[in-house]
Amino acid sequence: MIVKADDTLNQRIVDYLDEEKAMNLFILGDIENFGYKSDFQDIWVDIGNGGDIKGIMLRYFGNYLPYAKESINAEGFSKVIKDGPPLEMLSGKKEIVEQFQPVFSFTAKKDLYFAELEEKNFTMKGLGRDDLTYAAVDDADDIIEMHNSIKEFQRRETARESLVQTLTTKTGRSYFIKKDGKMVASAATTAENSRSAMVVGVCTHVDYRQQGLASRCTAVLCEDVLNEGKILCLFYDNPRAGSIYKRMGFQDIGMWSMYSK
Known part of the structure; x- marks a missing residue:
């Protein structure tokens, strides 16, 4: 189940992202700096039946950043994107972002080394x-x-x-x-x-x-x-x-x- 996050989920979200904190620098930084009540930012969380986090997605203006450990609920998060502000860019860990390719018709793609x-x-x-x-x-x-x-x-x-x-x-x-x-x-x-x-x-x-x-x-x-x-x-x-x-x-x-x- 994908839900819009608020302060009550903050510690669980941070703990989940901290396992790859360098890769999640954008999400961790934006949560720390802007929290869960900004007009230009939303955080969405995929919560499993047992209450554990399965995936997270940040929206910062028109930039969407999904993250999960291995596989992500691309279909569910894609619906969130389509219902939100216009998508300008989808970015993140390569193995996760490429799972969205069947859903959207992207006109440009760029793979970068992360150092x-x-x-x-x-x-x-x-x-x-x-x-x-x-x-x-x-x-x-x-x-x-x-x-x-x-x-x-x-x-x-x-x-x-x-x-x-x-x-x-x-x-x-x-x-x-x-x-x-x-x-x-x-x-x-x-x-x-x-x-x-x-x-x-x-x-x-x-x-x-x-x-x-x-x-x-x-x-x-x-x-x-x-x-x-x-x-x-x-x-x-x-x-x-x-x-x-x-x-x-x-x-x-x-x-x-x-x-x-």
Whole structure:
């Protein structure tokens, strides 16, 4: 039986997700930061006949994140998706997300490597940061403009809204570098919580690549988050990007899939 979760289920949900806490960083972080009563977020739980949890799904704006240990009630959770706000993206652990393929007609699919960084493995401490800026909400439009100039980035209708939400609530941070009066490189976190953070939005304007700018933004960002006692996770989809992150100390722990319509 799939039910909409509230505070009474919180501890059981957290215990269930904690068994793969890195993979569940988004769900755990959003529950910790926004709880069960936000307009832009819902948590749904599949409860078995014996009262045990069989699966969980988070909705954050138009992004749906399902999770289960092995198999998930894709048909039941799909009905929840169809009855809710329009689906922009379905994402999560590859083995779980692919079970939704027979239900939806996805027009785009992307599989990503999922990597984790712990403080003991971090190798790039003490890099220069004089030209780095910690982003404020007023910088959101410039960040989105730079992202839109990069063909590798997926565009989502709620991207700006989500970024402003992240910066306003301090559930993420962004560092950037400006040259010649424009933003040319950045790196950010999202879904920050008391234990972890996800690195996102690592990019460099096409005219300023091969200078190590985004790598430096990322390294400084990681150092600051690690100094707060948290771990970091990120996605990457090509060996070159993976080699850069692995030089920082990131280690692969699985695969992540993103499906969109």
